[in-house]
Amino acid sequence: MTLTPQVPALVVLVPLLAGVVIGLVRHAGLAWLLASLASVTTFALTLALAARVQAEGVVIYAMGGWAAPTGIELRVDALNALVLALVAGMAAVIVPTSRASVAREVPADRHDQFYALVLLCVAGMLGVTATGDAFNLYVLIEISSLTAYALVALGRSRDRRALTASFQYLIMGSIGASFLLVGLGYLFLATGTLNMADMAVRLADLHGSTTVRTGVAFVIVGLSLKMALFPVHQWMADAYTYAPTSVTALMASTATKVGVYITIRFVYTIFGHELSFVIMPTDAFLLAFACLAIVVGSLQAIRQHDVRRLLAYSSVAQIGYLVLGLALGSALGLSGTLVHLLNHALVKGALFLAVGAVVYRQGGATMHELTGIARRMPLTAAAIAVGGLGLIGVPLTGGFVSKWYLVAGALEAGLWPVAVVVLVGSLLAVAYVLRLLQVVYFGEPGTVAPEPAGEAPASFWAPALLLLLGSVALGVSGQLTGGLIAAAAGALAGGAP
Amino acid sequence: MTHVSPELTLVIPLVGAVIIALLGRWPNAREAVTLACAAALLLAVGSLFPAVLEHGARPAWRGPEVLPGLGLVLEVEPLGLIYAGVAALLWLPNSLYSIGYMRGHHETNQTRFFACFALSIASAMGIAFSGNLFTLFVFYEALSLATFPLVTHHGTEKAQRAGRLYVGFLFGTSMVLMLLAIVWTWTLTGTVDFRAGGILGDVSPGLTAVLFGLFMLGSGKAAVMPFHFWLPSAMVAPTPVSALLHAVAVVKAGVFVVLKVSVYVFGVDTVASGVHHEWLLYLAAATILIASIVAMTKDDLKARLAYSTVGQLSYIVLGAALGNSLGVAGGGLHIAMHAFGKITLFFCAGAIYVAAHKTKVSELTGLGRRMPFTMLAFAVGALSIIGLPPLGGAWSKWYLGLATLEAGHAGLLVVLLISSLLNVAYLLPIPLKAFFLSPPAGDGAHGGADEGIHEAPLPCLIALGLTALGSVALFFWPDLLLRLVTEVAPLGS
Numbered sequence: 001m002t003l004t005p006q007v008p009a010l011v012v013l014v015p016l017l018a019g020v021v022i023g024l025v026r027h028a029g030l031a032w033l034l035a036s037l038a039s040v041t042t043f044a045l046t047l048a049l050a051a052r053v054q055a056e057g058v059v060i061y062a063m064g065g066w067a068a069p070t071g072i073e074l075r076v077d078a079l080n081a082l083v084l085a086l087v088a089g090m091a092a093v094i095v096p097t098s099r100a101s102v103a104r105e106v107p108a109d110r111h112d113q114f115y116a117l118v119l120l121c122v123a124g125m126l127g128v129t130a131t132g133d134a135f136n137l138y139v140l141i142e143i144s145s146l147t148a149y150a151l152v153a154l155g156r157s158r159d160r161r162a163l164t165a166s167f168q169y170l171i172m173g174s175i176g177a178s179f180l181l182v183g184l185g186y187l188f189l190a191t192g193t194l195n196m197a198d199m200a201v202r203l204a205d206l207h208g209s210t211t212v213r214t215g216v217a218f219v220i221v222g223l224s225l226k227m228a229l230f231p232v233h234q235w236m237a238d239a240y241t242y243a244p245t246s247v248t249a250l251m252a253s254t255a256t257k258v259g260v261y262i263t264i265r266f267v268y269t270i271f272g273h274e275l276s277f278v279i280m281p282t283d284a285f286l287l288a289f290a291c292l293a294i295v296v297g298s299l300q301a302i303r304q305h306d307v308r309r310l311l312a313y314s315s316v317a318q319i320g321y322l323v324l325g326l327a328l329g330s331a332l333g334l335s336g337t338l339v340h341l342l343n344h345a346l347v348k349g350a351l352f353l354a355v356g357a358v359v360y361r362q363g364g365a366t367m368h369e370l371t372g373i374a375r376r377m378p379l380t381a382a383a384i385a386v387g388g389l390g391l392i393g394v395p396l397t398g399g400f401v402s403k404w405y406l407v408a409g410a411l412e413a414g415l416w417p418v419a420v421v422v423l424v425g426s427l428l429a430v431a432y433v434l435r436l437l438q439v440v441y442f443g444e445p446g447t448v449a450p451e452p453a454g455e456a457p458a459s460f461w462a463p464a465l466l467l468l469l470g471s472v473a474l475g476v477s478g479q480l481t482g483g484l485i486a487a488a489a490g491a492l493a494g495g496a497p
Numbered sequence: 498m499t500h501v502s503p504e505l506t507l508v509i510p511l512v513g514a515v516i517i518a519l520l521g522r523w524p525n526a527r528e529a530v531t532l533a534c535a536a537a538l539l540l541a542v543g544s545l546f547p548a549v550l551e552h553g554a555r556p557a558w559r560g561p562e563v564l565p566g567l568g569l570v571l572e573v574e575p576l577g578l579i580y581a582g583v584a585a586l587l588w589l590p591n592s593l594y595s596i597g598y599m600r601g602h603h604e605t606n607q608t609r610f611f612a613c614f615a616l617s618i619a620s621a622m623g624i625a626f627s628g629n630l631f632t633l634f635v636f637y638e639a640l641s642l643a644t645f646p647l648v649t650h651h652g653t654e655k656a657q658r659a660g661r662l663y664v665g666f667l668f669g670t671s672m673v674l675m676l677l678a679i680v681w682t683w684t685l686t687g688t689v690d691f692r693a694g695g696i697l698g699d700v701s702p703g704l705t706a707v708l709f710g711l712f713m714l715g716s717g718k719a720a721v722m723p724f725h726f727w728l729p730s731a732m733v734a735p736t737p738v739s740a741l742l743h744a745v746a747v748v749k750a751g752v753f754v755v756l757k758v759s760v761y762v763f764g765v766d767t768v769a770s771g772v773h774h775e776w777l778l779y780l781a782a783a784t785i786l787i788a789s790i791v792a793m794t795k796d797d798l799k800a801r802l803a804y805s806t807v808g809q810l811s812y813i814v815l816g817a818a819l820g821n822s823l824g825v826a827g828g829g830l831h832i833a834m835h836a837f838g839k840i841t842l843f844f845c846a847g848a849i850y851v852a853a854h855k856t857k858v859s860e861l862t863g864l865g866r867r868m869p870f871t872m873l874a875f876a877v878g879a880l881s882i883i884g885l886p887p888l889g890g891a892w893s894k895w896y897l898g899l900a901t902l903e904a905g906h907a908g909l910l911v912v913l914l915i916s917s918l919l920n921v922a923y924l925l926p927i928p929l930k931a932f933f934l935s936p937p938a939g940d941g942a943h944g945g946a947d948e949g950i951h952e953a954p955l956p957c958l959i960a961l962g963l964t965a966l967g968s969v970a971l972f973f974w975p976d977l978l979l980r981l982v983t984e985v986a987p988l989g990s
Binding site: 394395396400401403404405407408411412416419420423424426427430431434438441442444475476477478481482 | 561562563564565567568631634635638642645646649652657660661664665668669672673676677680681683684
């Protein structure tokens, strides 16, 4: 028997089972080792799966051998193969290198729990991305969310406010999940199926149904909460600030991206262009809040003193870009979203890793602790600098390519004010990034906080620089982005759910 | 005649910047690298002149594509050669001057200074030789970033405020207006290449006018009012940085973009045909007059020179907006002429500061006796800015004057003449008072208050002597520049 046909299932099962096993080992070092092995294996599996999708087209896998309408199926096309590889890839970079950071921020007797939760969370996100079943999607979202609440709470030994942050996250996340569940319920009532592909076919005849429209509205609102789209983004700022830094690095680069992916999936493949954009005003709704997210998120980022909070508000703005591109409803806009999805994951992951290095050396990550660290921690500072430039979207980073697509998409749609919002957003990013870089590079070390003893271990800056290399590669190689555009066009055509 | 490949003009200063950064602990070796790079760059750019002029070659280099059909492209053309030639030619005296100034003044962070300076030159080369709007934008932004640490060099609260204004205005205009215009051009025409005659042939006149406004105002480095505030506030930086900003690279990048976009994106005829483009003429004229008047009120020498620059830059914008060959020629010439004149003035201002610690115009009375060489060079620079023979500035103002008449805007000729009078009023009294009035009486104990003041360090004097001579040389031998501008905009038909 060969395992090759089982790869789509293994992508989810390996981290899931590893999470359960790690929960039983009760040994910090062993837990870390197992988690690292599992996350690297999972990444390799997602790459194999992506190669297969590229060769064969859509890969469909019936869980337990039960065929589609009855059983649950996994459906992987170019779009979610990419997101799977992104999530698993970020985990494969962040989990193995997290040991020093976790040792500093999480009590030693909790390390097994920590790694078990991380892997379960990753398994949940991968499942959400791979599944072709709407109810299964809801269950897996809850798995990744519940573990995320717990992971945020593990930051409590460093700062008790992690508990309130976790609680707030739980409340908002649960409200979002309820909206989603109600929405899915309506859609199930109207169509009689939970299989996404089936649902898409049946919805085509039900555009007039009030039940369907209500369902669409509930799903969109629920997903907005899960994505932390303005104005329901507040939970994210606290969660990112108080969670252990490696958790923040992982979540900032994956969780919101998965949320955006599901939104693309619902809006484009399940609802379809007509239901989403012609019958329902999803585009206007999402565009309006995306623009607000960009402007308000960036403005709030400028005012922050704690760098993790600054980056969290920057994420609020970046989610605005992601949603803006998908709400434009065009190939250009969706290309922008996909390039940005990848680029922002790489950049934000790298930035939070670099911030983790500062927390490791300095015990905190406010502007005070970052003052003048460039002298003693040049590599960490370099990661912050390059990452910051990537957030702005300066040319030759992936951020510029996505910005280009978003602006072009907005102009193509005749929405020049939206194009201006995108550009003003990157101008505001200049403000908060330069403020950060001024502190890091030109601040007088030792004046407001002790100077760091030296550079952080390579396990902090090396993965950060590696991720940034990826962002720069996205920015200079048209071939890389060309592949993404093909995926975008595929999703737009609605070929596969 | 062989010539170098255009990307080498970027590689030389880039590699130089890296070596400079590594040599921080050995200042003499570090400065030797700066000078060697400046000399090498001068040779490299120099080798391009005969290729372009005598063989009609357009040496090009194609870099990676970041999007299908959108990539880094360098292509040498005459207008860019003027800008690159000015920057390369002035880097050498400016480096010499920087060494004298930074050491004479015991400045800190000199390694950062010289490294960022080399990066700025590399960016300037990228702007000069950009083959499309995307490449232009990339290096335009790189120049803003590379010069930011130079503007905030002192790290004081005032320097940081200047830095915020600097990036605020420059990124604000380029990222919001210019980038919007570039992407818009791309969505409308499918290309961002520079082509003789322009690329906007099929775009409606109304939209062309919108794009024109976005491009012209988006080039914030041209300091057209009201986007000029960053320039006077950046005066807080060390004087060699002011020279870089005002003469070598930065503001020249702004007006170069204005000229290049007018010629190669819109086309001279398109600019001339649109009534929607005339506002730029009046904005430029207003900037010329207002800036000159403000300059007269400034007692701080560097602030006076800064406002003078704001006014002079709009001459070039005016040349582009007139929409005829004479205007483009005058604008192109003025890039070089103003650069040599203004760098001389800034070198003198810095020399006075280093040697005499004076920053106010009112303090310079009688200083000509102590610093005759410096004040003589100042007079030469001032006359070139005013546009009097036998100095280079006369040529560009001559062509711009002819251009206003050809375009049928005699009123603008009057503006140019008034401005020249204003230039006389705010520049010439400085050397005249320095030479012909006696210094203020001292407190009696030490004789004159200027007792003990000598000329600035030798590297500074060599540098300002060279640039002053350059201004004179440009009057007697303008042929090279004239041939370059006629390649872009054929004159006299």
